[in-house]
Amino acid sequence: MDSARSWFTKLQTREKSIGKKKELPPNGKESGDDAPSSATKQRVAAAKQYIEKHYKEQMKQVQDRKERRCSLEKKLADADVSEEEVHNILKQFEKKETEYMRLQRHKMSVEDFDLLTMIGKGAFGEVRVCREKTTGNVYAMKKLKKSEMLRRGQVEHVRAERNLLAEVDHHCIVKLYCSFQDSEYLYLIMEYLPGGDMMTLLMRKDTLTEDEARFYVGETVLAIEAIHRHNYIHRDIKPDNLLLDKYGHLRLSDFGLCKPLDYSNFPDLNEKDVTPTKSSSVHGDGKQQSMPKRSQQEQLEHWQKNRRTLAYSTVGTPDYIAPEVLLKKGYGMECDWWSLGAIMYEMLVGYPPFYSDEPMTTCRKIVNWRTHLKFPEEARLTADAKDLISKLLCNVDQRLGTKGAEEIKGHPWFSGLEWDKLYEIEAAYLPQVTDELDTQNFEKFEESSDSVQCSAKTGPWRKVIIP
Numbered sequence: 001m002d003s004a005r006s007w008f009t010k011l012q013t014r015e016k017s018i019g020k021k022k023e024l025p026p027n028g029k030e031s032g033d034d035a036p037s038s039a040t041k042q043r044v045a046a047a048k049q050y051i052e053k054h055y056k057e058q059m060k061q062v063q064d065r066k067e068r069r070c071s072l073e074k075k076l077a078d079a080d081v082s083e084e085e086v087h088n089i090l091k092q093f094e095k096k097e098t099e100y101m102r103l104q105r106h107k108m109s110v111e112d113f114d115l116l117t118m119i120g121k122g123a124f125g126e127v128r129v130c131r132e133k134t135t136g137n138v139y140a141m142k143k144l145k146k147s148e149m150l151r152r153g154q155v156e157h158v159r160a161e162r163n164l165l166a167e168v169d170h171h172c173i174v175k176l177y178c179s180f181q182d183s184e185y186l187y188l189i190m191e192y193l194p195g196g197d198m199m200t201l202l203m204r205k206d207t208l209t210e211d212e213a214r215f216y217v218g219e220t221v222l223a224i225e226a227i228h229r230h231n232y233i234h235r236d237i238k239p240d241n242l243l244l245d246k247y248g249h250l251r252l253s254d255f256g257l258c259k260p261l262d263y264s265n266f267p268d269l270n271e272k273d274v275t276p277t278k279s280s281s282v283h284g285d286g287k288q289q290s291m292p293k294r295s296q297q298e299q300l301e302h303w304q305k306n307r308r309t310l311a312y313s314t315v316g317t318p319d320y321i322a323p324e325v326l327l328k329k330g331y332g333m334e335c336d337w338w339s340l341g342a343i344m345y346e347m348l349v350g351y352p353p354f355y356s357d358e359p360m361t362t363c364r365k366i367v368n369w370r371t372h373l374k375f376p377e378e379a380r381l382t383a384d385a386k387d388l389i390s391k392l393l394c395n396v397d398q399r400l401g402t403k404g405a406e407e408i409k410g411h412p413w414f415s416g417l418e419w420d421k422l423y424e425i426e427a428a429y430l431p432q433v434t435d436e437l438d439t440q441n442f443e444k445f446e447e448s449s450d451s452v453q454c455s456a457k458t459g460p461w462r463k464v465i466i467p
């Protein structure tokens with residue numbers, strides 16, 4: 001910062017001396033020989049403009065960095081973290097920012113990368129594996145269409161995503177290396193996680209055993225805890241955002257593109273609306289049932305048939321969104337623990353707890369969760385699993401995690417789990433990854449069309465539906 005400031009001072013001093021009126025001879029005329037030509041004057045003016053712009057941009061960057069540091073310091077002061085932790089977090093922040101600035105100085109652009117296989121498609125753009133031309137390093141490039149972000153008022157959210165990723169250097173969070181933009185797109189260069197995402201894993205496996213689920217739910221708890229420590233709320237945690245590294249360990253991605261608001265604008269979404277819907281929820285206790293009742297297997301097939309379409313739609317899936325977010329009641333970090341409960345349910349049952357063929361019906365079921373949360377008997381969940389899910393999918397006041405992640409970690413379902421060693425043990429599934437460019441754990445996307453073409457029949461994680 002000091003060097004930028006001193007450059008700026010030098011520039012101003014130079015400007016002043018350039019702007020100083022030259023003393024004229026008594027006749028008031030300049031001696032003709034050393035007067036600059038108009039072309040030279042123009043070049044000087046252009047250079048001056050360029051330098052001014054350059055340093056203004058630099059000052060802005062320095063200012064932004066200062067603001068990010070101030071805001072992190074403020075968040076840390078409000079959070080319950082030790083002095084040592086504050087010191088470490090700030091140290092990591094500076095390290096990451098320095099690395100970020102270094103890449104920024106290189107003026108990265110999309111031209112610096114070879115764009116390879118497309119591995120994801122979202123509401124605002126696409127995600128691709130790419131290779132930096134000079135270093136050969138492999139990254140994931142997320143490309144977001146600026147006009148679309150502006151149209152949907154998501155600029156702040158994307159900025160939050162960039163800030164969070166730059167700020168939080170944690171093994172549970174996807175690393176961001178740099179970001180840049182051109183006239184049409186904003187680009188985020190992230191580490192490439194070749195293990196695929198949890199959505200794809202779940203589509204392939206149908207359900208997980210409780211031991212397998214404990215591993216992924218446990219790592220998700222640690223990831224959510226990490227972002228909450230930095231006072232960020234994700235709001236949109238879903239299996240698509242849980243990525244797996246080459247060892248099968250989980251990392252959280254995609255901060256801030258909060259589509260849920262699209263649903264919260266739905267006019268008749270309120271808690272009183274308990275009218276049973278046409279598409280049934282699954283009832284395990286034999287009480288009030290809506291029709292037609294589907295078996296667990298039928299419900300699973302419907303879910304899997306719709307899942308990818310929902311994931312790639314511009315609205316996304318509302319299945320994991322907390323009721324208070326949908327109701328726009330004002331929400332806090334607890335909403336992420338609700339999403340964890342919905343994901344855990346899906347891992348063990350095969351589909352999320354409030355699934356319906358119609359997203360709006362899902363929203364209604366979520367806000368009326370008391371009537372709709374059921375555990376199908378066929379799923380044979382243990383009492384501890386049901387208890388944990390019920391304590392996550394409930395009112396904010398009673399929700400586990402409201403007083404911190406320790407509440408969740410201490411639940412009997414996790415008993416015996418060594419939290420400190422979770423990222424060191426062998427993952428529940430070891431993904432097949434042959435080399436650093438391997439994309440076999442992702443769906444295949446067709447390049448040609450603008451609309452998303454994804455073949456559910458491709459990729460090793462394809463689930464075979466038993467007739």
Ligand SMILES: Nc1ncnc2c1ncn2[C@@H]1O[C@H](COP(=O)(O)OP(=O)(O)OP(=O)(O)O)[C@@H](O)[C@H]1O
Binds near residue numbers: 119253
């Ligand atoms: N760093 C990464 N490494 C590997 N795969 C990734 C990475 N980032 C994203 N993906 C893949 O791309 C998909 C879409 O990414 P992401 O969710 O970040 O996009 P998005 O535009 O924000 O979509 P949405 O808003 O719908 O969640 C992910 O589900 C994942 O399969």
